[in-house]
Amino acid sequence: MHRGCQLLVAGLGLLQAAGVIAQNKAAYPVKPVRVIVASAAGGASDTQGRLFAKKIADSLGQQFIIDNRPGASGTIGYVTAAKAPPDGYTLLVVVPTLTFGPALHSKLPYDPLKDFAPVSFVVRAPYLLVAHPALPAKTLKEALAIARKRPDELSMGATNGSPNHLAAAWFASMAKVKIRLIPYKGIGQVMVDAMSGEIQMMFGPLIVTRNHVQTGRLRALAVSGATRSTVLPDLPTVAESGVPGYDMITWHGWVAPAGTPPAIVHLLSAELAKAVKAPDVVKALQQEGGEPVGSTPAEFQKLIATEVPRWHRIVKEAGMRIE
Numbered sequence: 599m600h601r602g603c604q605l606l607v608a609g610l611g612l613l614q615a616a617g618v619i620a621q622n623k624a625a626y627p628v629k630p631v632r633v634i635v636a637s638a639a640g641g642a643s644d645t646q647g648r649l650f651a652k653k654i655a656d657s658l659g660q661q662f663i664i665d666n667r668p669g670a671s672g673t674i675g676y677v678t679a680a681k682a683p684p685d686g687y688t689l690l691v692v693v694p695t696l697t698f699g700p701a702l703h704s705k706l707p708y709d710p711l712k713d714f715a716p717v718s719f720v721v722r723a724p725y726l727l728v729a730h731p732a733l734p735a736k737t738l739k740e741a742l743a744i745a746r747k748r749p750d751e752l753s754m755g756a757t758n759g760s761p762n763h764l765a766a767a768w769f770a771s772m773a774k775v776k777i778r779l780i781p782y783k784g785i786g787q788v789m790v791d792a793m794s795g796e797i798q799m800m801f802g803p804l805i806v807t808r809n810h811v812q813t814g815r816l817r818a819l820a821v822s823g824a825t826r827s828t829v830l831p832d833l834p835t836v837a838e839s840g841v842p843g844y845d846m847i848t849w850h851g852w853v854a855p856a857g858t859p860p861a862i863v864h865l866l867s868a869e870l871a872k873a874v875k876a877p878d879v880v881k882a883l884q885q886e887g888g889e890p891v892g893s894t895p896a897e898f899q900k901l902i903a904t905e906v907p908r909w910h911r912i913v914k915e916a917g918m919r920i921e
Contacts, residue, residue: 630661636675653873680713684857696904716898724823736838749776804887
């Protein structure tokens with residue numbers, strides 16, 4: 599084929615591909631999109647879900663409506679999304695519960711690896727390990743020394759079956775210390791008892807616990823991630839403080855029902871990646887201790903596929919059980 603003809607054919611191919619992409623974008627969404635949040639209104643998942651839903655709605659010119667479906671450690675919302683038509687008009691906000699749920703519950707009515715099409719890993723954030731000021735330990739290393747000298751004397755509160763429950767159990771297992779793990783029904787009561795001295799330590803969301811650290815009602819010992827937080831750069835990590843290898847974060851991602859057309863998944867992924875870089879979003883996330891990510895569907899799939907077996911191993915090693 600003549601060189602000029604080859605270029606013409608190639609050019610027509612590119613134009614055709616661009617036309618298909620434009621057509622797909624124009625064809626979706628043509629009606630409001632439901633975004634399921636598997637927790638009550640007002641929590642971190644709900645707040646961030648609404649933030650990103652508005653950004654996508656403004657960009658695509660269609661409503662993205664939050665549908666709160668709390669209950670059963672996220673199971674109600676997850677099952678609702680898994681059973682929805684895979685047409686792009688039902689999406690789901692997910693958190694680490696998606697990947698550690700199978701390790702804690704032997705018979706879940708959904709499969710995190712088979713029932714969802716990952717869209718984007720949007721935000722990551724560490725927990726803050728805090729202590730009541732009466733604890734005679736200014737650092738985590740000092741707290742560990744107390745725990746090793748006096749087993750079962752220190753107590754740590756956690757919401758039963760939640761990420762901070764796993765954070766606490768895995769911490770005690772990796773640190774090889776005996777700490778009394780006190781289960782609670784909600785994070786609010788854990789916070790109240792930590793500030794009153796009823797319990798000595800807890801892993802809490804950075805956005806909530808940081809405020810109480812600043813007022814002196816709690817003392818910050820460490821951050822839970824593998825790297826220091828940009829919000830509290832002077833505070834060491836748990837790994838730096840005597841528990842090497844410890845890395846526990848919370849995160850926020852979006853998925854769709856399995857079978858959702860790839861063109862729609864990639865469009866939404868691109869929109870979330872764009873939204874997470876918006877200056878107002880970055881500022882809002884920083885105030886909460888969140889770090890913007892905005893991954894591809896393949897990158898998020900890899901994270902989920904890695905985390906599910908990892909949590910099975912950690913839960914087994916820590917000897918966790920739901921009470």
